[in-house]
Amino acid sequence: MEFDEALVAVLALPGAYEADHHGRRSFRVGDGKVLVTVPEDGVLNVMVDDDLARSAAGAPGVDLLWWGRRLSGVRVEVADVDPALLEELLEAVWRRRAPARLRGDQGTERPPGR
Numbered sequence: 001m002e003f004d005e006a007l008v009a010v011l012a013l014p015g016a017y018e019a020d021h022h023g024r025r026s027f028r029v030g031d032g033k034v035l036v037t038v039p040e041d042g043v044l045n046v047m048v049d050d051d052l053a054r055s056a057a058g059a060p061g062v063d064l065l066w067w068g069r070r071l072s073g074v075r076v077e078v079a080d081v082d083p084a085l086l087e088e089l090l091e092a093v094w095r096r097r098a099p100a101r102l103r104g105d106q107g108t109e110r111p112p113g114r
Helices: 003-011 050-056 083-097
Strands: 017-021 024-029 033-040 043-046 062-067 070-077
Touching: 003 024, 003 033, 003 083, 033 083, 043 083, 050 062, 050 070, 050 083, 070 083
Parallel strands: none
Antiparallel strands: 017 024, 024 033, 033 043, 043 070, 062 070
16 A cells, blocks of 8 residues: 555545644544554554454564653555555544444444445
8 A cells, every 4th residue: 555545535534634743744533532643754653452462462563652661553665565454544443443323323334434
């Protein structure tokens, strides 16, 4: 997957929008909850929960993302990751962070159109 395609996929999540994050690009939902940050071109930091982060880490292009001693999600090298895995990570972070009014059925359904 090309990096620009990955950014389009993030913005296709219902309610997702781009905003500044300490001088870097970020993508948020609802009242500003961070879904993804862009630390550098070609890389996405995806704020999934610890369980998914640990299970996805080690796949090509995916590493654990630490903020000090706290696991924050995964760092994804877009050119190296399986597109299906990136899609799974994006859907999971959206379900985790999107407000209930966007999620519908208690966050268990897939984002509309995905």
